[in-house]
Amino acid sequence: MNKPSIFAIPALSLAALATLAACSSKTDLNNENISAGMNTYLAKRGDLCLAKNVWPIDVTQKDVDTGGRNAIQMPVLEKLGLTKSSVATVTATEDGVSAEIKVRRYELTDEGKKYYLDKEMRSVKSDGDIKFQKGDFCAAKLSLDKVVGWEDSKTDNGSKMVAVSYTYKIDPAPWTKDADIQKVFPMVDKVVRGAGTMQLKESFKLTGDGWVAVDL
Template identity: 40%
Template structure:
């Protein structure tokens, strides 16, 4: 008698295992099907952020158009501090050029800086609009890559086109000459970004969702 009960019991057990397996597969499929590829999650925003940084991750100095002239009246400006160091590093070279005397240029002379061959390798295509003027290139000294997304804040007031602000840690590839102490002194913001790589400093990037998915937004966030 016992044998007649054992065999059906084994069949029932095997059937239960099969049903349980099918239930797990169905649950996984349902989760996969229900996952919103456009939801504002770190997983979904990682690829758009990587794409944006690949295209626009250069850190540049707003030195758009060369040569750049420096007058005595501008001797306290940032270029007057930065250009001598850049010249010592072989990135630019200067010449004295006569110019009409004016209130801005009482000496009738300007110091004109132009890129050297070594400096031109850092002058890259980098479209940018400044004060209503379009610039095609800029002098760039570093490039950012995502390390990890640590936070996503969402503004869903426009349900069709929500906004998301991604905070992330990063890695940075920096021009070799930025290891120079004088270069770090005259470019303090670049130095701060260098020192913040790998976690101490987080950067933010804004995104807007449209028919193409999550699209990076230009400007501060």
């Protein structure tokens, strides 16, 4: 009588594992699938930008007097060699009256152009609508550190959704270390310093291709 081969059991075990692996689906709600979706999202939307889409940027005396953000921020970018300024004349209309005024016009230098991404940018307005803009001046690129967890979110047209919490890695521009930059762009500084610890959130919906960020 032949004895059963001792090698049959491991072979059957491997076959069973392969069958179980084949049953796994990209639509399952698990860390692997959510992480894959998050990597895709951050590859496309992980740029940390300054909402300076259209150049050149003109700063009026009124902007200076009222402490407008461009009046505060643009001189710091110029100090670092990212922008250059000149005096220009433009036509401004106020209360139905048009007049020519002098402005300080800022343009990107060759160095500054390295940080301008010429691609479609999306942002969510206060009313929830999506705003599309072409290009932006950016300070850093985020990538996934780890998925912390998720919770059920609202249902959108019958699609299952989850709100994903995650931490991130960051590749910041060298000029983000400048003390004046950190002062006039405090949110950029906060995000840069929060790499690996600060938790961000992104909503994902279930599709036939797996878990996809709502913002894509």
